[in-house]
Each structure stands twice: as structure tokens, then as C-alpha cells.
Amino acid sequence: MLINLSPETETRLTDIARSDGLSVGQDVEEAIDERLLRRKQFAEFQAAIAERLASFEAGEIYDGEEVMARLMADLPSRGIAPSTPSP
Numbered sequence: 237m238l239i240n241l242s243p244e245t246e247t248r249l250t251d252i253a254r255s256d257g258l259s260v261g262q263d264v265e266e267a268i269d270e271r272l273l274r275r276k277q278f279a280e281f282q283a284a285i286a287e288r289l290a291s292f293e294a295g296e297i298y299d300g301e302e303v304m305a306r307l308m309a310d311l312p313s314r315g316i317a318p319s320t321p322s323p
Contacts, residue, residue: 277314 241249253263291298311317 249260249263253260256263258266
């Protein structure tokens with residue numbers, strides 16, 4: 237595949253790839269993989285919100301702190317390090 241890029245964009249891609257120790261092709265593949273992962277995670281998030289809204293509309297109400305604790309506990313399984321909230 238041939239992609240026409242401006243010289244500025246080509247320079248940016250090359251600089252970014254080099255700083256990560258990758259070829260431009262490897263860097264582009266990595267960027268695509270990350271974008272697809274973000275799309276998947278967003279779709280999962282949307283599904284979870286829709287499920288929670290349906291539960292709420294059905295009269296199932298959960299304690300906010302309990303829900304947040306469960307969400308925070310689930311972060312490591314998604315490869316996300318939980319942060320400590322500021323006081």
C-alpha cells in the first residue's frame with residue numbers, strides 16, 4: 237500500500253517511530269492496534285452504561301460507593317492502574 241503524506245507528517249512519523257525504537261511501519265501498526273483497543277474498550281463501556289441504565293429503570297438501585305469500588309477493582313484486569321483520589 238502506498239500512502240501519500242506531506243513532508244511534515246512523514247518527518248513527524250519518522251521522529252516518533254525512532255524515539256520509540258521502531259520502524260515507521262511498526263509504529264503505524266502499534267497505533268492501529270491501540271486505536272482498535274480503545275474502540276473495543278469504549279464499546280464495552282457503552283454496553284456497561286446501557287446495562288446499568290436498564291437496571292436503574294427496572295428499579296434496581298446500587299450504592300454509589302459500592303459501584304465505584306467494584307469499578308476500581310476491575311481496572312487492573314483491563315490493564316489500567318487505579319489512581320488514588322485526591323482528598
